[in-house]
Amino acid sequence: MYKLLIVDDEPWLRKRLMLTIDWEKLGISEVYEAEDGAKAFALASAYEPDIIITDIEMPELSGIELMKTLNESALFPQIILISGYNEFEYARSAVRFGAVDYLLKPIEEEDLKKAVSKCIATLEKKEYNQQVLDLLSSSSDLLREKIYIDLLLGKLDFSKVSEQHLYELGVVFPT
Secondary structure, three states, X not given: OEEEEEEOOOHHHHHHHHHHOXXXXXXXXXXXXXXXXXXXXXXHHHHOOOEEEEEOOOOOOOHHHHHHHHHHOOOOOEEEEEEOOOOHHHHHHHHHOOOOEEEEOOOOHHHHHHHHHHHHHHHHXXXXXXXXXXXXXXXXXXXXXXXXXXXXOOOOOOOOOOHHHHHHOOOOOOO
């Protein structure tokens, strides 16, 4: 289950998004809200949401500035930008800072659900890739351990294994 942060300076829109969509059905277990970018950044720092739905034009910190601040702080949630403005420069900035989608107000519920599902698919792929990397890393540790044991027991025949090959496997020899 994932965490979501909804950021918009219009209270009625935040409430609509929070209450009309069955977030749990989409895989969201926690939903937070903020009325501006500065409060959103504070919440994001505290709760590390996986997905942020944010308006572009807000007081304190715009949606684009929020994205930039998050990136500079090494927080990389999936971001969906929403806006009442159909301006190319906003969309271009959104892409530059890694937004997953750019939706125009009034927001169609199905479009938002699709954008959130796209974010979740990306998050799941990242989690899977990390699991594979962790598995490979632990496999390398096991392989290195086996080589050390074989070396100690005299079972390793160096005439068949080059030092470069062992180095590539992560086995380091003292010099």
